[in-house]
Amino acid sequence: MYSKSEENYLKAIYHLEAIAKHGVSTNAIAGEMETKPSSVTDMVKKLADKQLVNYVKYKGTTLTEKGKKAALGVVRKHRIWEVFLLETLDFQWDEVHDIAEQLEHIKSQELINRLDKFLDYPDYDPHGDPIPDKNGNIKSAEKKLLAELKKGNQGQLVGVRETSPDFLQFLDKRSIAIGSKIKVLGKEFFDGSMVIQVQGEQFFISKKIAENLYIHI
Amino acid sequence: MYSKSEENYLKAIYHLEAIAKHGVSTNAIAGEMETKPSSVTDMVKKLADKQLVNYVKYKGTTLTEKGKKAALGVVRKHRIWEVFLLETLDFQWDEVHDIAEQLEHIKSQELINRLDKFLDYPDYDPHGDPIPDKNGNIKSAEKKLLAELKKGNQGQLVGVRETSPDFLQFLDKRSIAIGSKIKVLGKEFFDGSMVIQVQGEQFFISKKIAENLYIHI
DNA sequence: AAAAAAAGTTAGTCTTATCTAAAAAATTAT
DNA sequence: ATAATTTTTTAGATAAGACTAACTTTTTTT
Numbered sequence: 001m002y003s004k005s006e007e008n009y010l011k012a013i014y015h016l017e018a019i020a021k022h023g024v025s026t027n028a029i030a031g032e033m034e035t036k037p038s039s040v041t042d043m044v045k046k047l048a049d050k051q052l053v054n055y056v057k058y059k060g061t062t063l064t065e066k067g068k069k070a071a072l073g074v075v076r077k078h079r080i081w082e083v084f085l086l087e088t089l090d091f092q093w094d095e096v097h098d099i100a101e102q103l104e105h106i107k108s109q110e111l112i113n114r115l116d117k118f119l120d121y122p123d124y125d126p127h128g129d130p131i132p133d134k135n136g137n138i139k140s141a142e143k144k145l146l147a148e149l150k151k152g153n154q155g156q157l158v159g160v161r162e163t164s165p166d167f168l169q170f171l172d173k174r175s176i177a178i179g180s181k182i183k184v185l186g187k188e189f190f191d192g193s194m195v196i197q198v199q200g201e202q203f204f205i206s207k208k209i210a211e212n213l214y215i216h217i
Numbered sequence: 218m219y220s221k222s223e224e225n226y227l228k229a230i231y232h233l234e235a236i237a238k239h240g241v242s243t244n245a246i247a248g249e250m251e252t253k254p255s256s257v258t259d260m261v262k263k264l265a266d267k268q269l270v271n272y273v274k275y276k277g278t279t280l281t282e283k284g285k286k287a288a289l290g291v292v293r294k295h296r297i298w299e300v301f302l303l304e305t306l307d308f309q310w311d312e313v314h315d316i317a318e319q320l321e322h323i324k325s326q327e328l329i330n331r332l333d334k335f336l337d338y339p340d341y342d343p344h345g346d347p348i349p350d351k352n353g354n355i356k357s358a359e360k361k362l363l364a365e366l367k368k369g370n371q372g373q374l375v376g377v378r379e380t381s382p383d384f385l386q387f388l389d390k391r392s393i394a395i396g397s398k399i400k401v402l403g404k405e406f407f408d409g410s411m412v413i414q415v416q417g418e419q420f421f422i423s424k425k426i427a428e429n430l431y432i433h434i
Numbered sequence: 435a436a437a438a439a440a441a442g443t444t445a446g447t448c449t450t451a452t453c454t455a456a457a458a459a460a461t462t463a464t
Numbered sequence: 465a466t467a468a469t470t471t472t473t474t475a476g477a478t479a480a481g482a483c484t485a486a487c488t489t490t491t492t493t494t
Contacts (some may be wrong), residue, residue, distance in 0.1 A: 220480080220481090222481065222482095228471075252481095252482070252483090252485085253482075253483065255482085255484080255485095256481070256482050256483070259480095259481075259482080260481080260482095263480095263481095274489090275489055275490065353491095421468090
């Protein structure tokens with residue numbers, strides 16, 4: 001259907017659209033794909049020819065319905081393979097990404113559907129991200145960064161982006177863990193810092209902290 | 218390590234070496250790879266530069282030890298994935314080849330070793346072909362066609378070549394299945410037909426049938 | 435052994451996806 | 465609003481792998 005490279009671009013654009021809502025910039029795609037902006041321009045033109053994206057010179061790129069469907073197909077494969085690697089083959093979480101990155105490009109609908117069945121139709125992957133169904137429908141929202149939430153929002157901690165010992169100890173000291181319910185009590189505009197409530201207790205956290213916590217609303 | 222294309226050439230040369238012992242011809246490789254002889258010449262030169270094959274202009278190509286090891290690595294992956302597709306995901310025989318053809322190029326030693334363990338270290342793939350171990354050692358000989366056996370020989374059914382429903386039903390009706398012990402009671406010279414014994418029962422089978430059953434002696 | 439046929443190689447072209455360098459457009463700063 | 469900076473695009477080049485057409489070597493036929 002689509003080449004490996006095309007699929008990777010579609011997936012990158014899909015992920016970036018979730019953050020920057022007004023058309024994804026060429027530089028952003030280049031960053032995500034670890035490639036040069038000029039390569040991105042070439043590729044988005046090609047994807048535009050195939051009706052997979054809307055591309056306006058100098059303005060940005062968005063997925064068309066067709067492109068979104070294709071991207072969700074890749075995301076579905078990636079996440080199902082991740083479940084398989086972790087649950088069936090007992091891999092560690094940091095080992096699975098590179099392998100799933102390859103497996104997601106295997107061309108066979110039947111394969112992924114049978115794998116889905118074998119795993120008993122999981123709704124989420126091991127990072128807490130939802131797995132789209134055959135038709136590209138996602139049961140629940142994607143996880144968000146705590147930093148993206150507004151005052152009054154609340155959700156559950158489903159993962160961390162940064163995994164340094166310092167950061168994990170910071171969380172530990174405050175009894176913030178995967179599964180914790182977090183509510184945003186206040187948010188400062190000028191520096192993005194927040195006051196949050198976790199299990200009755202209140203904490204002040206910087207923007208940097210909030211940008212490294214994944215939340216499910 | 219090696220590109221998909223390089224791996225496919227190595228595998229093709231490996232398979233062809235088993236038949237034509239005196240250096241594989243460029244045309245033979247082209248046939249196996251469904252490509253043009255000129256493309257083969259280009260590639261074998263490249264493989265020769267990498268010390269994976271011995272290539273002598275106009276004479277033929279053979280695998281070096283290094284090339285054989287690489288080829289066996291691909292064969293191992295292919296056969297382990299086939300076992301997985303058939304045993305774990307319940308695919309039919311005729312569906313697995315194209316998918317295994319893609320999966321065999323996934324780069325991860327760890328993945329294939331864990332899969333091997335998950336499948337309980339199978340010695341043969343569903344077609345009866347032996348699976349090389351981590352170090353490229355093959356436990357036993359390659360399978361033979363029932364048609365190649367002589368009166369008095371016996372062995373175990375390890376695979377089928379033809380996979381049409383008609384043929385599979387033919388076998389089913391006589392309770393001939395993978396694992397069945399088969400003994401050749403008699404063989405006619407003029408048409409290659411046989412009388413065989415399977416679990417106490419005797420059957421008459423034509424040469425055509427005997428040419429589609431793989432046996433391990 | 436010479437002629438004919440088959441097999442194999444070389445040279446040049448094409449596609450996909452990438453890159454660098456230079457130019458153009460958009461954004462930010464003064 | 466003009467200048468400076470950043471972002472994006474264009475043009476031209478490169479590498480992998482495949483192709484066609486022409487040429488060379490080997491093998492087969494007579």
